[in-house]
Amino acid sequence: xxxxxxESKKDWNNPKSYIPRFxxxxxxxxxSNLSGHFRELPHKDPTSSRLRSAVINLLPKSxxxxxxxxxxxxxxxxxxxxxxISLPVRIVASFxxxxxxxxxxxxxxxxxxxHSNRTKSLVTxxxxxxxxxxxxxxxxxxxxxxxxxxxxxxxAVLVVFVGTGGTGSG
Numbered sequence: 001x002x003x004x005x006x007e008s009k010k011d012w013n014n015p016k017s018y019i020p021r022f023x024x025x026x027x028x029x030x031x032s033n034l035s036g037h038f039r040e041l042p043h044k045d046p047t048s049s050r051l052r053s054a055v056i057n058l059l060p061k062s063x064x065x066x067x068x069x070x071x072x073x074x075x076x077x078x079x080x081x082x083x084x085i086s087l088p089v090r091i092v093a094s095f096x097x098x099x100x101x102x103x104x105x106x107x108x109x110x111x112x113x114x115h116s117n118r119t120k121s122l123v124t125x126x127x128x129x130x131x132x133x134x135x136x137x138x139x140x141x142x143x144x145x146x147x148x149x150x151x152x153x154x155x156a157v158l159v160v161f162v163g164t165g166g167t168g169s170g
Contacts, residue, residue, distance in 0.1 A: 049140045052085060055092045063088040097140070104132050104154075109161055118162070125158045 056064045065082045108128040112121045133151040136142050142150070 049093070051096060051139045052089060052093045055089050055096075056082065059088060059092065100135060100139075104128065104135065105157070108158055112161060121162045125155065125162055128158060129155045 062070075064086055066084045066086045069082060069084060108124050111124050129151060132154045133147060136147045136150055
């Protein structure tokens with residue numbers, strides 16, 4: 001094990017020793033002009049949702065990069081998308097999700113509580129569940145199973161409200 005670690009350290013310090021092995025392992029990656037800290041493996045997109053991607057595109061560039069990315073290299077900062085999610089992006093995206101989640105729960109309940117009618121309540125629940133599922137699938141990148149579980153839970157909450165008859169004035 002110790003000799004393996006020593007060999008790995010030698011490989012890291014000598015790029016000529018590991019680039020051929022890297023090319024054999026990852027032939028689809030072009031590494032013709034790699035130098036310095038730009039010699040990095042491709043990374044997964046840090047924006048885990050379409051919402052975060054939209055927020056990154058809408059906010060000023062100075063707010064979308066972390067301090068470490070800004071300090072690292074100005075050339076990299078000006079031409080490449082951020083590799084990490086900055087605090088302002090997280091705050092704005094979380095705020096949008098919180099407001100949307102609250103509205104998707106409260107608005108149908110308010111609609112069902114005024115002049116309560118079973119047909120109107122069932123149509124409201126159906127439309128709300130479809131909108132909720134669309135929101136999860138289109139805005140937040142979720143797996144199919146997660147969307148199914150969240151939508152079923154959301155529908156159960158609204159159906160309980162329908163079952164109790166609401167607390168309307170009519």
